[in-house]
Amino acid sequence: MRxxxxxxAPRLGDVAxxxxxxxxxxxxxxxxxxxxxxxxxxSLTGYTLKDLAGEVALDPATDARFRKxxxxxxxxxxxxxxxxESPAEKGLFYNAAAFVSDGKLLHVHRKVYxxxxxxxxxxxxxxxxxxxxxxxxxxxxxxxxxCRDFLHYGAGYVLFAGGADVIIVISAAPGRGVGGGxxxxxxxxxxxxxxxxxxxxxxxxIYVNRVGVEDGVSFAGGxxxxxxxxxLLARAxxxxxxLLVHSIDLRAVREARVHWLFKRDEKxxxxxxxxxxxxxxxxx
Amino acid sequence: MSLKIxxxxxxxxxxxFIRDELSKHGFRKGVLGLSGGLDSAVCAALAAxxxxxxxxxxxxxxxxxxSSADVRDAGKVGRWLGIRTRTIDxxxxxxxxxxxxxxxxxxxxxxxxxxxxxxxxxxxxAREKALILGTSNKTELLIGYGTxxxxxxxxxxxxxxxxxxxxxxxxxxxxxxxxxxxxxxxxGLWAGQTDEQEIGLSYAELDEIxxxxxxxxxxxxxxxxxxxxxxxxxxVTAMIRNSEFKRKLPPIAKLSPRSVGHDFLYxxxxxx
Numbered sequence: 001m002r003x004x005x006x007x008x009a010p011r012l013g014d015v016a017x018x019x020x021x022x023x024x025x026x027x028x029x030x031x032x033x034x035x036x037x038x039x040x041x042x043s044l045t046g047y048t049l050k051d052l053a054g055e056v057a058l059d060p061a062t063d064a065r066f067r068k069x070x071x072x073x074x075x076x077x078x079x080x081x082x083x084x085e086s087p088a089e090k091g092l093f094y095n096a097a098a099f100v101s102d103g104k105l106l107h108v109h110r111k112v113y114x115x116x117x118x119x120x121x122x123x124x125x126x127x128x129x130x131x132x133x134x135x136x137x138x139x140x141x142x143x144x145x146x147c148r149d150f151l152h153y154g155a156g157y158v159l160f161a162g163g164a165d166v167i168i169v170i171s172a173a174p175g176r177g178v179g180g181g182x183x184x185x186x187x188x189x190x191x192x193x194x195x196x197x198x199x200x201x202x203x204x205x206i207y208v209n210r211v212g213v214e215d216g217v218s219f220a221g222g223x224x225x226x227x228x229x230x231x232l233l234a235r236a237x238x239x240x241x242x243l244l245v246h247s248i249d250l251r252a253v254r255e256a257r258v259h260w261l262f263k264r265d266e267k268x269x270x271x272x273x274x275x276x277x278x279x280x281x282x283x284x
Numbered sequence: 285m286s287l288k289i290x291x292x293x294x295x296x297x298x299x300x301f302i303r304d305e306l307s308k309h310g311f312r313k314g315v316l317g318l319s320g321g322l323d324s325a326v327c328a329a330l331a332a333x334x335x336x337x338x339x340x341x342x343x344x345x346x347x348x349x350x351s352s353a354d355v356r357d358a359g360k361v362g363r364w365l366g367i368r369t370r371t372i373d374x375x376x377x378x379x380x381x382x383x384x385x386x387x388x389x390x391x392x393x394x395x396x397x398x399x400x401x402x403x404x405x406x407x408x409x410a411r412e413k414a415l416i417l418g419t420s421n422k423t424e425l426l427i428g429y430g431t432x433x434x435x436x437x438x439x440x441x442x443x444x445x446x447x448x449x450x451x452x453x454x455x456x457x458x459x460x461x462x463x464x465x466x467x468x469x470x471x472g473l474w475a476g477q478t479d480e481q482e483i484g485l486s487y488a489e490l491d492e493i494x495x496x497x498x499x500x501x502x503x504x505x506x507x508x509x510x511x512x513x514x515x516x517x518x519x520v521t522a523m524i525r526n527s528e529f530k531r532k533l534p535p536i537a538k539l540s541p542r543s544v545g546h547d548f549l550y551x552x553x554x555x556x
Contacts, residue, residue: 006293009304011308011552011556012551012553012556013551013554013555013556014555014556046551046553048551048553049551050549050550051548051549051550052550052551072552175297178289178290178293178294178297179286179288179290180290181290181293182292182293183293184293184297197430212304213301213304213553214551214553215551215552215553216301216305216440216552218297218300218301218414229350238296239296239300242447272493280351
């Protein structure tokens with residue numbers, strides 16, 4: 001399978017322009033024979049939305065702009081980020097990721113962990129998602145996370161326990177820390193989680209971060225693919241835009257699971273019982 | 285955490301920031317005040333690399349004596365980078381005012397001069413369709429060592445998250461002319477002034493204190509326990525606290541359900 005990492009810089013609050021950028025990248029990815037193209041978090045809207053959240057939110061089931069993406073996703077799968085508002089929950093704006101394949105919307109994940117501290121203001125403007133779920137994708141079982149979700153290992157655990165072969169993370173992670181090498185200090189944090197998660201879940205981890213600058217904040221890029229067993233397969237540039245296409249062999253999941261029996265020996269029911277106790281009597 | 289930076293990566297981030305921020309807002313050119321000092325030399329170097337030297341205009345704005353060492357150093361920066369420069373004597377804008385409103389205060393005179401320079405920069409910004417690049421560094425911003433609506437005024441500030449000692453590292457990386465690297469930092473408010481004399485601390489010590497207070501969120505007590513003088517640290521925290529007004533837009537008295545500055549919240553780069 002060929003995976004395209006679309007490390008783009010969306011324009012803040014300009015859905016029409018970002019839609020064109022998506023269509024352009026989908027076409028490019030198709031020309032490069034990609035089976036899957038992954039865009040970053042809030043790729044259709046930009047990240048630092050504040051009060052724009054409600055103005056750029058859309059319902060993927062009915063929105064004409066979203067239908068254009070569905071129509072263009074023929075013969076390949078697309079993961080993109082958008083601001084979701086459904087008719088069932090008017091006035092609630094979710095930071096969402098959509099998995100679209102062959103003209104159909106297969107899955108929507110709403111970001112669960114909304115960073116709201118320091119330079120982050122997500123919970124001030126966005127509604128909180130409440131679920132992580134593995135779903136059947138054309139190439140196997142897949143799970144979605146958005147940026148900060150990835151750094152809470154319970155989220156990755158649910159996708160692992162749910163049998164994900166491919167874990168896809170879309171991100172708008174600002175770079176911080178310039179005391180080290182030729183990348184932001186914070187980039188290491190994402191790679192560390194990618195390496196660990198791909199190792200212990202024996203799944204592929206695809207992480208796509210955006211680039212560009214919003215209100216003085218530079219997004220770090222550095223998108224990557226880790227293969228099962230913690231193998232770094234591809235890494236995109238730091239802070240520069242890039243369309244990185246890389247072939248992965250999904251048989252690696254089976255190979256890794258024959259060798260490392262983390263999945264076979266996993267006991268989610270024990271974890272669940274233990275968690276129930278933690279939630280019921282936290283001070284126990 | 286320390287004050288050490290990787291200058292080549294910082295250069296990459298800041299040149300991208302300048303290019304991105306200007307082009308998003310429809311500009312190709314930048315303008316900045318060239319004082320002959322370190323900060324404006326580094327800012328000019330960043331701008332020249334980001335936009336190309338011919339797209340950068342450095343305004344040299346001495347009060348009177350246009351043959352001073354600072355003016356010569358500003359010219360040196362211009363030639364070193366190949367950017368365009370223009371010298372404008374601000375005395376004719378300053379003298380008539382103080383002839384009519386005399387003062388013995390060097391600070392009042394210095395602030396007025398900083399604001400005259402600002403008004404020239406904004407005029408040239410419009411004439412040249414060039415955005416103003418700010419040169420205030422993090423040390424100055426934190427202690428409020430700048431004239432509000434004067435040298436602090438700008439359209440974008442690529443320098444504002446670099447402490448003075450970090451600007452110095454960047455200056456060495458760029459190969460800023462030695463006479464500029466060597467000389468004592470000065471706000472140029474009056475002849476013979478130096479920042480370190482006026483603040484009463486060396487930038488090296490000030491940055492060590494600020495880095496602990498700001499980046500590491502240490503308390504005054506933590507700093508005293510690790511060997512800093514209490515009086516010095518308390519003076520620094522007071523400077524930070526008393527200059528917050530320079531880092532904010534003025535408060536707007538709230539009356540309506542949705543007010544500018546309170547809950548009418550849009551990004552700066554709205555639609556860009």
